[in-house]
Amino acid sequence: MANFEELSKSVISGNLAKVKKVTQALIDEGVSPLDIINLGLIAGMGVVGARFKNGEMYVPEVLVAARSMRAGIELVQPLIASEDMPSAGKVLLGTVKGDLHDIGKNLVGMMLESRGYTVINAGIDVSSEKFVQFIKEHKPDILAMSALLTTTMLGMKDTIELMKEEGLKDQVKVIIGGAPISNDFADEVGADGFAPDAASAVDLCNRLLA
Amino acid sequence: MTTRTNFKAYSSTMMKVFSQDQCQELVLAAEEAMWRTGTDFYDKESLEILKKAGCWVDGKRVRIPAHITEQALKTCQKHVVLCNSRTGARELFVEGNNAYFGSGPCTPFTRNPFTNERHRATRQSVGWATKVLDALPNIDYAMSLGIVQDVPLLISDRHEFEQQILNTDKPIITVCVDAWGQADVIKMAELVAGGEEELRKNPFICLYAEPISPGIHCLEAAQKLVMGAKKGLPTIYTPCIMAGGTAPATMAGVMVQGLCESLSGLVLSQCAREGAPFIMGGVYTVLDMKTTIFSYGAPELHLLLAGLADVAHYLNIPMFGTAGCTDSCVIDEQAGIEAALSIAMTNMSGANLNHDTGYSEYGTTSNLDLVVIADEILGMARRLTKGIHVDQETLALEVIEKVGPGGNFADEDHTLEHIEENYAPRLVNRAARNIWEKAGSKTLTQVANEKVRDIINHHEPIPLPKDVAAKIREIVENAVGHVPGEDE
Incomplete structure (x- = not known):
């Protein structure tokens, strides 16, 4: 019986070197690559997520754990056909046009990745046209838009309108966030949800894709 | 009779975070970061100004040689005065160790003092807030306490300023959405002052811009800073940084990151117009690692800004600080603790112009009850920094002798003569329990809310003179919004 517990524990403590070592050992033993991911790496991150929610772990610890998990996945990935790679979903992420604020969106991205999502980061100052282009290219399950300014948050509505015009709105859920955003605003612009912080953004994605 | 020689006395309570040597160490580290790492400017004109001044420009990245920074520190105006908008009276001397306090700008939300509903800020809410700021004796200037959102959002700043100037004669710090907004607001201020020269002579407005940390001077911020410098109007430049997120986790690292951004702004202002009055701002705090909020109540906020005050004094440039705010979503015990600690500590540090009084919910929602409570805290804090005056009269040996053991000082002339030294509270309760119960057993927040309603x-x-108000209205009505990021 492969030792998944040791791998999970290494992920929880964010011990990147050990995660690599144990993952490699499991691969060498001939353990199923999908089991390594699901029962070892992702299982470890599951514990991290629960502990973060309980206030027992802090953001940097979560991110370090996620980094060690990714290092493990990189070792296993070549052994799995890409369509078999487990993913909680694909999220396209960006800050709207005219807005260069970066950190909140990036925290959301890192928290999503730590919970098994594939994240495509479109960056900052992303126009509606660019969002739509990214959607066509990457076919995400969810589009997550960020804005810090009341002057730029209108870009969210523009993007959603353009998505409707292009017939993309039914295929992709839209979530929004940032200091001036509220549930009411999300309803007003036709988004599928609003999350007040990074952790609840993950919960929101889970709910929308359930 | 006693004589005192070679004697040192404090005329105020003293507090220091950094020594002179440490201040120098921080500033030199910032100069190193400005040169080694540099910062990014997104405005073409700013890039040209900086390049012409001798900075190393590579695309958006600007590396500032230390001698240019040091020159800018020499040339910026140290003596900055903000005036009364109706009389031109010179009121706030934003310099040295003077500490002034006022509200904050730009909260998307506010709490209605009559219904307690949390909603988006409006023309009415900003008008009410300004009225409250106007009425409170310890509040020295006004910021809007809300982004007006019941008007087209791209011109909300013009509406905001109109509400402010109609409702207070105190100095106004104005935060505009972009250079066009700032140009309109300056136009309105010039109308009130009686012309461009009059406004420059006795400025009652102070302009405001902020970089996006770490190290990005966005188009709007750089343009507003250059415009302020060219107009010769005091301009605040405020990095809002969080340890562990947009700055290093170490407090010294936060200082360096913040100073690097502020001083890069200073260099731009001085290269745009030598001698321009520049106010070094700061909201330095932590990224809360449980919730990922930008904390307005963390002890590190007060510590970092008291440290920044030491650096500002060392550099002899005016500083814009932060106090009287809370992470709490309502005005409760947490709000009181956080507001009181920040006001007391900031006041002791001698930071010059301190904002964000009335911020709740980590800076997203303004609350007028908190402004009224902060006004009372300010009275207490200022009593703390008045210190204890020691001389023959205050040592009071004569009256101690006169009253003698078992006597009573209450009816002595000496008592009457000195009673005003001590703070007389306006809001907090010191009444006996029965009397407090008879008055309705109210909490401090309830009393504060009643005062807010009474003021409104x-x-x-x-x-304002009617013709001036009409001209201002005209500017507001003709304002044209520009899409963010638009250059021409």
Whole structure:
């Protein structure tokens, strides 16, 4: 019986070197690559997520754990056909046009990745046209838009309108966030949800894709 | 008779975070970061100005040689005065160790003092907030306490300023959405002052811009800073940084990151117009690692800004600090603790112009009850920094002798003569329990809320002349919004 517990524990403590070592050992033993991911790496991150929610772990610890998990996945990935790679979903992420604020969106991205999502980061100052282009290219399950300014948050509505015009709105859920955003605003612009912080953004994605 | 020689006395309570040597160490580290790492400017004109001044420009990245920074520190105006908008009286000397306090700008939300509903800020809410700021004796200037959102959002700043100038004669710090907004607001201020020269002579407005940390001077911020410098109007430049997120986790690292951004802004202002009055701002705090909020109540906020005050004093440049705010979503015990600690500590540090009084919910929602409570805290904090005056009269040996053991000082002339030294509270309760119960057993927040309502219902700010108000209205009505990021 492969030792998944040791791998999970290494992920929880964010011990990147050990995660690599144990993952490699499991691969060498001939353990199923999908089991390594699901029962070892992702299982470890599951514990991290629960502990973060309980206030027992802090953001940097979560991110370090996620980094060690990714290092493990990189070792296993070549052994799995890409369509078999487990993913909680694909999220396209960006800050709207005219807005260069970066950190909140990036925290959301890192928290999503730590919970098994594939994240495509479109960056900052992303126009509606660019969002739509990214959607066509990457076919995400969810589009997550960020804005810090009341002057730029209108870009969210523009993007959603353009998505409707292009017939993309039914295929992709839209979530929004940032200091001036509220549930009411999300309803007003036709988004599928609003999350007040990074952790609840993950919960929101889970709910929308359930 | 006693004689005192070679004697040192404090005229105020003293507090220091950094020594002179440490201040120098921080500033030199910032100069190193400005040169080694540099910062990014997104405005073409700013890039040209900086390049012409001798900075190393590579695309958006600007590396500033230390001698240019040091020159800018020499040339910026140290003596900055903000005036009364109706009379031109010179009121706030934003310099040295003077500490002034006022509200904050730009909260998307506010709490209605009559219904307790949390909603988006409006023309009415900003008008009410300004009225409250106008009426409170310890509040020295006004910021809007809300982004007006019941108007087209791209011109909300013009509406905001109109509400402010109609409702207070105190100095106004104005935060505009972009250079066009700032140009309109300056135009309105010039109308009130009686012309461009009059406004420059006795400025009652102070401009405001902020970089996006770490190290990005966005188009709007750089353009507003250059415009302020060219107009010769005091301009605040405020990095809002969080340890562990947009700055290093170490407090010294936060200082370096913040100073690097502020001083890069200073260099731009001085290269745009030598001698321009520049106010070094700061909201330095932590990224809360449980919730990922930008904390307005963390002890590190007060510590970092008291440290920044030491650096500002060392550099002899005016500083814009932060106090009287809370992460709490309502005005409760947490709000009181956080507001009191920040006001007391900031006041002791001698930071010059301190904002964000009235911020709740980590800076997203303004609350007028908190402004009124902060006004009372300010009274207490200022009593703390008045210190204890020691001389023959205050040592009071004569009256101690006169009253003698078992006597009573209450009816002595000496007592009457010195009673005003001590703070007389206006809001907090010191009454006996029965009396407090008879008055309705109210909490501090309830009393504060009653005062807010009373001010809104009854306070009458000194009005603007009707013709000036009409011209301002005209500018507001003709304002044209520009899409963010638009350059021309």
